[in-house]
Amino acid sequence: MADGYDLEFLATPVPLPRPSQDATELSYPRFTVLLDRARRLAAVTGVNIDGALLRELPRTGEWRLDPRVDAEQQTGPDVYARNDLDRGHLVRRRDPGWGDVADARAATEATFFYPNAAPQAAGFNQSKELWLGLEDHVIEYAESTDQRLSVFTAPVLGDDDPSYRSIRIPLRFWKIAAWQGVEGLAAAGFVLDQTDLVRTPDGLLAAPPLGSFRTFQVPVAEIARISGVDVGPLAAADVLEARTGRQVHWRQLASPVDITL
Helix, strand or coil: CCCCCCCCCCCCCCCEEEEECEEEEEEEECEEEECCCCCCCCEEEEEEHHHHCCCCCCCCCCEECCCCCCCHHCCCCCHHCCCCCEECCCCCCCCCCCCCHHHHHHHHCCCEHHHHHHEEECCCCCCHHHHHHHHHHHHHHHHHCEEEEEEEEEEECCCCEEECCEEECCCEEEEEEEECCCEEEEEEEEEEECCHHCCCCEEEEEHHHHHEEEEEEEEEEHHHHHHHCHHHHCCCCCCHHHHHHCEEEEEEEEHHHCCCC
């Protein structure tokens, strides 16, 4: 079962966003990763979530390299050893875990392939918890329609990302959630910034007390600009300016009540 992201999952077709650079397309159950071989990290991930059929499954699965890709092109266990780095799921473990139990379990376990991970500073604060709960919040909002989401997540692969061991640590991550609203396709964009937590002098990663994560809601078009990713119809479907009635830039979020959907 490796069907990958389905562009026709919503009533309005939504193509998988595409980076400007070459990337290896890796299909997993209900999600796809576009792996930047040079950076050894995902440039784009896309997952289909059926909120009405989500299952609460026990955590199973272990992090492992994808045998379809050379180990040298993946950010594997050596990067995460003996430091304050977490293997941050891009497609969350529970997101593809819906429907039939066996299929749901296979999908959640597939999220533990290293192409679906990116280094994040260890530890939690309110902003990171908010980031991890964004899909849940949008699913709750979308319950008045068909409770389906397509979610796209990746690190911003910036030129100024600091070097660490054999990779460069991304300082920011982006996420776009798309759903079928009453008036058609709707989308919302978010950015997680861990710049204040990452320091790499002498090859060491800073511990969380140095700063905090910051989560922002941003225009989808801004995500396309900072990431170099073609977001297709998602920019025109952005709810941020439509709901606020004015031009909006980066809005820092403190809690779910700050989110515009």
